[in-house]
Each structure stands twice: as C-alpha cells, then as structure tokens.
Amino acid sequence: MTVAALAPYEFASRDRLENFHGKQLVYVWWEKHRMFSRPFVVALTPATPFRRLFEDYISTYAWHPDWPHIVWDQVIWQNGDEVFTPDFDASLAQNGIGHKDLIRFSTPGLDGIAGTGY
Amino acid sequence: MDMKVDKKLGLKERYALMTRDLAWETTYQPMDKVFPQVTYEGIKIHDWNAWEDPFRLTMDAYWKYQAEKERKLYAILDAFNQNNGHLSVTDARYINVLKLFLGSTPPLELMAARGFTNVGRHMVGAGPRVACLMQAVDEYRHFQTQVHSISNYNKYYNGMNEFAHQQSRMWYLSDGKSFFDDAITAGPFEFMVAIGFAFEYVLTNILFVPFISGAAYNGDMAAMTVGFSAQSDEARHMTLGLECIKFMLEQDPDNLPIVQRWIDKWTWRGTRKLASVGMMMDYMLPKRIMSFKEAWEMYFEQNGAALFNDLARYGVKVPKCFVQTVAEKEHVTHQSWIGFYMKPDSTPFHTWIPEKDELDWLSEKYPNTFDKYYRPVLEHFDAQEKSGNRFNNKTAPMNCQVCISTIKFNDPDDPMKTLIRSKTYKGEKFHFCSLHCEEIFDAEPEKYIQAYISSHQVLQGNCAPEGVDTTAPDFEPGAHIAAYWRLDKAATGDFNGSEDQANFAAWRRQATSN
Numbered sequence: 001m002t003v004a005a006l007a008p009y010e011f012a013s014r015d016r017l018e019n020f021h022g023k024q025l026v027y028v029w030w031e032k033h034r035m036f037s038r039p040f041v042v043a044l045t046p047a048t049p050f051r052r053l054f055e056d057y058i059s060t061y062a063w064h065p066d067w068p069h070i071v072w073d074q075v076i077w078q079n080g081d082e083v084f085t086p087d088f089d090a091s092l093a094q095n096g097i098g099h100k101d102l103i104r105f106s107t108p109g110l111d112g113i114a115g116t117g118y
Numbered sequence: 119m120d121m122k123v124d125k126k127l128g129l130k131e132r133y134a135l136m137t138r139d140l141a142w143e144t145t146y147q148p149m150d151k152v153f154p155q156v157t158y159e160g161i162k163i164h165d166w167n168a169w170e171d172p173f174r175l176t177m178d179a180y181w182k183y184q185a186e187k188e189r190k191l192y193a194i195l196d197a198f199n200q201n202n203g204h205l206s207v208t209d210a211r212y213i214n215v216l217k218l219f220l221g222s223t224p225p226l227e228l229m230a231a232r233g234f235t236n237v238g239r240h241m242v243g244a245g246p247r248v249a250c251l252m253q254a255v256d257e258y259r260h261f262q263t264q265v266h267s268i269s270n271y272n273k274y275y276n277g278m279n280e281f282a283h284q285q286s287r288m289w290y291l292s293d294g295k296s297f298f299d300d301a302i303t304a305g306p307f308e309f310m311v312a313i314g315f316a317f318e319y320v321l322t323n324i325l326f327v328p329f330i331s332g333a334a335y336n337g338d339m340a341a342m343t344v345g346f347s348a349q350s351d352e353a354r355h356m357t358l359g360l361e362c363i364k365f366m367l368e369q370d371p372d373n374l375p376i377v378q379r380w381i382d383k384w385t386w387r388g389t390r391k392l393a394s395v396g397m398m399m400d401y402m403l404p405k406r407i408m409s410f411k412e413a414w415e416m417y418f419e420q421n422g423a424a425l426f427n428d429l430a431r432y433g434v435k436v437p438k439c440f441v442q443t444v445a446e447k448e449h450v451t452h453q454s455w456i457g458f459y460m461k462p463d464s465t466p467f468h469t470w471i472p473e474k475d476e477l478d479w480l481s482e483k484y485p486n487t488f489d490k491y492y493r494p495v496l497e498h499f500d501a502q503e504k505s506g507n508r509f510n511n512k513t514a515p516m517n518c519q520v521c522i523s524t525i526k527f528n529d530p531d532d533p534m535k536t537l538i539r540s541k542t543y544k545g546e547k548f549h550f551c552s553l554h555c556e557e558i559f560d561a562e563p564e565k566y567i568q569a570y571i572s573s574h575q576v577l578q579g580n581c582a583p584e585g586v587d588t589t590a591p592d593f594e595p596g597a598h599i600a601a602y603w604r605l606d607k608a609a610t611g612d613f614n615g616s617e618d619q620a621n622f623a624a625w626r627r628q629a630t631s632n
C-alpha cells in the first residue's frame with residue numbers, strides 16, 4: 001500500500017547506504033543481557049575486519065559480570081535470524097554483513113544478573 | 119464594523135449566528151477546490167450539517183471564559199514564585215520530572231496547536247471548524263502556561279534552558295516529535311483520530327495523572343494549577359474527538375475500515391509514547407500516586423473497554439494492540455528507566471536508583487515481574503555505583519523505524535528476550551520494536567523510510583555544531599554530540615552528587631533554619 005496523498009508521494013530513504021559516506025551501519029545485540037537496554041549501532045566501512053567490530057565495540061559489553069564467563073567457542077552468532085560463524089580476520093563484507101544488518105550473539109548458560117535476562 | 123448581537127437571543131440562536139451562520143458555499147471557486155484535503159483519505163461525508171456540536175460555545179463566550187482562567191492561574195503562579203515555591207517540593211529529584219516534561223510536552227502542545235489550526239482550515243462544516251479553532255487556541259495556551267510554570271525552576275536548576283533547541287535533535291525526544299510529525303502530515307480526518315480521539319480521549323488520563331496529581335502530591339502548586347486550568351479544555355477536546363469518530367461512522371459505512379485502521383495505529387503509537395510517562399509515575403515522583411500498572415488498568419482497560427463497548431454499535435472493535443498493552447503494563451516502565459539510567463551523559467535530567475523503600479513499593483505494585491526481572495539488576499547497578507563504577511553505556515541506540523523508541527521492549531511471549539522485527543523494503547533493511555509498528559510501516563512505507571533517527575544522523579555527520587568541518591579526515595561523528603545538543607554538563611549524570619541536589623539541600627536549610 002502507498003501513502004494516501006494529494007500528489008505523487010515518493011521520497012528516498014533517509015538512512016540509505018550512500019548517506020554514510022563509504023560506511024555502512026551495523027547493529028549489535030547480546031541476547032538476554034538487557035541491562036544494555038537496546039542493541040547499539042556503529043558505522044564502519046565494509047572492509048573493516050570483524051575483529052575490529054569485536055575488539056572496539058562488542059567489547060563494551062565487558063561491563064557485564066557475565067562477560068568473563070563467556071566460552072567463546074560455544075557462542076551462537078546470528079545475522080538477523082540466520083546462524084553464521086564469523087571469520088574474525090575477514091571483513092564485514094566477506095562475512096556477508098550488509099548495511100543495517102543486526103548481529104546478535106547468544107551465550108548458552110549465561111542468562112544475565114541472577115538469571116533475569118538482564 | 120460594529121457587530122451587534124441582540125442580547126435577548128436564546129443560546130441556540132446565538133450559537134447558530136456565531137458559528138454556522140459564518141459559513142457559506144463558495145462561488146468563485148468550487149467547494150472541492152477550496153477544501154481539497156477532505157476527500158483524499160477516502161472518508162466519505164454526505165452532509166456536513168449533521169455534525170453535532172457537543173459544546174455550544176461561541177467565540178465570545180470562549181474568550182471570556184478562558185481569560186478568567188488565565189487571571190486566576192497567573193495569580194497563583196506569581197504567589198508560588200514569590201514564596202520560593204521551588205523549595206516546597208518533596209525532594210529535589212522531583213524537579214527532574216519537570217525537566218523531562220518540559221522537553222517532551224510543551225513542544226508537542228505547540229504541534230497540536232498547529233495541527234488543529236490546519237484541520238480547522240480544511241474541514242468543510244462550520245461546526246468542526248469552530249471547534250478546531252478553539253482547540254488550537256487551547257493548545258497554544260497549554261504550551262505557554264506549561265513553559266511559564268516551569269520557568270521559575272529554570273532560575274535555580276540545571277537542564278531546562280535548551281528544551282526548544284533539543285526538541286528536534288535529542289535521541290529521547292524523537293519519539294514524541296515523530297508522533298506529532300506523523301499526525302500533522304496526515305489528512306485532517308486521520309489527524310482527528312490520532313490526536314482528537316486516540317490521544318485526547320483514549321490515553322489522556324494516563325498523561326494527566328502523573329503530571330497533575332504528581333505535582334499535587336509532590337508540593338508543586340505551579341504545575342498543579344496549570345494542569346487544572348487545562349482540564350476543562352480537555353473535556354472539550356475529548357468530546358470533539360469522539361464526535362468526529364461518530365460523525366465519520368454515521369456518514370458512510372465505507373468509512374469504518376479506514377477509521378478502524380487509524381484507531382489501531384494511533385492507540386499503539388500513543389501507548390509507546392506513554393512508556394516514559396509511566397516511568398515518571400513509578401520511578402521519578404518521590405511521593406507516588408499510583409503505579410503505572412494501576413493507572414493503565416483503571417484508565418485504559420476499564421474506561422477504554424467501556425468506550426469501545428459504546429462504539430461497538432458502529433462496528434468499531436477494541437484496538438488490535440489492546441492485549442499486548444495489558445501484558446506490557448508489567449514491564450515497560452522498568453525497561454524505560456533502565457534505558458535512561460544507563461545513559462548518564464545523554465540527558466539534561468538526572469537519573470538514580472530508587473531507595474530501598476521505593477524498591478519495596480515497586481515489588482509490591484509489580485508482584486509478577488519486579489523481583490523476577492528488574493530488582494536484581496537495579497541492585498547490581500546500585501552496588502556498582504557505590505563502589506565507584508556507575509553504569510555508563512556509551513554506545514548509540516538502535517531505534518524502531520516507526521515509533522522511534524529505542525528497541526528495548528520484551529517479546530510478549532518471553533520477558534527475557536528483546537523483541538526485534540526486521541524486514542527489507544526496496545533493498546534496504548528496516549527494524550521495528552513490535553508487530554504493530556511493523557504493520558504501520560507496511561501500510562505507508564514511503565512515509566516511514568524518511569524517519570529521523572538521531573543516532574543515524576550522528577553517524578551521517580549531520581550533528582556537529584556550527585564551525586566544525588564534518589568533511590575533515592579526522593572528523594569523529596559522535597565527538598561533538600553534547601555541544602550539538604547544547605547539553606549542560608552540570609545537568610547530566612547521576613542525581614547523587616549533582617549540583618541540583620546540593621543546592622536544593624542548602625537553600626532549603628537556609629529557608630527553614632536561622
């Protein structure tokens with residue numbers, strides 16, 4: 001359905017890729033660790049190695065007391081609803097991570113403060 | 119020209135002369151060219167004269183009545199200000215309610231004034247035109263009186279002086295701005311359902327209880343008086359919204375599905391907007407009135423159900439989101455407070471962890487959820503703060519493309535899980551906080567792809583103060599955000615240790631001792 005309007009109504013998306021000057025958006029969320037309230041967003045070039053996303057940004061989750069207990073080879077990574085195994089040395093593009101993709105990770109056995117999901 | 123109205127005229131005749139009689143059929147241009155907006159939404163009106171005027175109020179009576187209210191209001195405001203009224207509030211934490219309110223509400227009253235001015239121009243019948251004109255003036259008055267009542271606090275406390283600048287820029291004000299931008303860019307009938315019906319009729323009490331009763335409970339005579347002075351206006355606004363719904367439904371059976379879609383949409387958008395209002399009730403008022411959950415049950419579930427029973431004869435159903443809002447009433451305020459608490463550098467008001475007796479109050483009011491999900495994390499934050507490790511999440515948020523709330527609400531089936539819905543439209547991904555927001559997007563995607571999402575604007579380099587070169591190679595998009603927001607450093611951070619806290623205590627001591 002299109003917008004009911006008096007005149008043709010067509011506009012470009014405000015957050016289309018070209019508006020980020022060579023970068024793309026990536027969202028990240030740690031499942032069942034809701035003390036961080038909501039996923040976060042960063043803008044990176046598609047050539048950025050996944051390791052940089054991890055070391056510079058995902059590591060901000062280290063404030064959570066569950067962080068040191070994560071067994072990293074058991075972590076389940078998802079791009080949206082699709083499970084994938086990130087190659088840390090490959091770029092975002094090579095890992096199939098596009099503009100505005102949501103990277104989520106689950107840490108089995110770790111369910112937040114006192115098992116609350118927080 | 120001198121207008122003479124015979125004083126012996128009855129109320130009804132006088133009303134007819136002063137409203138209906140002022141309208142005429144245009145002859146230089148056809149009516150549909152003069153009133154182009156009333157047809158394109160698909161609403162069919164056959165007889166504008168069938169509009170019932172619920173308040174047979176003429177403009178001259180309106181001016182007289184409102185002027186009298188103004189005189190009383192400003193007398194009380196003056197007395198409050200001259201007697202150091204700002205020191206009679208329960209606790210300096212209360213002032214943060216005013217800061218949040220000032221940023222989020224008066225600018226929206228102003229948008230309501232603009233919206234009703236526009237609708238008043240475009241409605242064909244004189245009845246709705248006059249009613250919309252009065253409401254536009256009311257809303258303008260609400261904007262002014264709210265700002266006036268809070269301006270006295272601005273002389274003493276931090277974080278209030280840039281509310282107008284911050285309105286269209288700051289992350290947490292974008293949801294309310296988007297709500298009104300969406301309504302005001304719709305046609306006149308959708309605007310009436312959005313603001314006149316869903317907001318003024320279905321949800322208005324939830325907005326007024328924390329503000330007016332909250333002010334009264336917490337010793338803020340100024341804000342309380344402003345609220346009471348608006349209440350008789352609100353009665354008129356509610357009636358106008360309801361009358362408009364009934365008018366559309368009585369005019370043509372084809373109007374029902376359109377009206378129902380708007381009711382579903384705007385009740386949901388309003389509900390999302392109220393999450394932060396509920397948070398004021400549960401977390402920010404030092405002396406609580408009732409919990410958000412209790413308010414929701416009384417004003418939405420009970421009163422709302424009665425209203426929709428009444429509308430059932432037109433074929434209207436309860437809003438689609440009804441069931442989800444009932445499940446969420448146990449959660450949303452806690453999720454909102456955590457969302458603000460973790461951003462101490464990014465709001466012009468303070469946050470804090472409630473005292474122990476306040477946590478106990480929350481446990482009692484939310485027996486199904488507070489101890490199970492929220493209390494442990496609040497106690498964890500508290501312990502961390504006391505050991506010098508106050509939580510500060512420096513990342514930028516992900517927002518819902520439609521309601522612009524940060525994506526922080528739980529999956530209705532699992533409170534431990536955050537609900538994030540996503541879809542691709544014309545090759546680009548979009549994300550939503552709920553199925554309801556996704557459905558609103560699906561109905562008019564071209565509208566919502568233009569949404570203003572603050573964190574994305576920062577990352578595009580659009581949020582630097584004047585004089586900063588955003589094309590320089592070393593430009594860091596987030597580095598200037600506080601300056602861009604004109605965020606006063608003293609207004610940010612935890613309430614504990616704030617300048618407001620220290621000043622309030624010192625001034626109150628001065629005022630109450632020798």
Ligand SMILES: [Fe+2]
Binds near residue numbers: 256260
């Ligand atoms: Fe108002």
Ligand SMILES: [Fe+2]
Binds near residue numbers: 318351352355
């Ligand atoms: Fe109103």
Ligand SMILES: [Zn+2]
Binds near residue numbers: 552
């Ligand atoms: Zn939403």
